[in-house]
Amino acid sequence: MTDLRTPDVESLLCVLAELDDKDTLFALMEDLFTIREIRESSQRLAVARMLDQGKSYSKIEEATGASATTIARVSKCLGYGSGGYRAALDVLARIEEQ
Numbered sequence: 001m002t003d004l005r006t007p008d009v010e011s012l013l014c015v016l017a018e019l020d021d022k023d024t025l026f027a028l029m030e031d032l033f034t035i036r037e038i039r040e041s042s043q044r045l046a047v048a049r050m051l052d053q054g055k056s057y058s059k060i061e062e063a064t065g066a067s068a069t070t071i072a073r074v075s076k077c078l079g080y081g082s083g084g085y086r087a088a089l090d091v092l093a094r095i096e097e098q
Contacts, residue, residue, distance in 0.1 A: 015028070016028075043064050043065070043066050043070070044066075044070065044074050045085075045088060046063075046064050046066075047060055047064055047066050047070065047071055047074045048074050048077075048078055048085040048088070048089060049089060049092065050063065050064070051071070051074060051075050051078055052078065052089050057071050057072075
């Protein structure tokens, strides 16, 4: 994936790291991504959260509408990925503790 980390990607990362207002972030997402991409990305995060809670694939599929393939892909990333899902889940856990 190091080929993916281009100067343009670095610029996007800098923007995302600096934006701290949810409405501004949402506006950027609306401009950058299609509605489908936003929904699918949000669905993957929900799948990761449910996998982390130990839910079964069938329960996750029923609750989120995600395919078994998507659930398996997210599961693989949770276990062997770059740690992005774990970081996101840790953020959500901190928010819920507040």
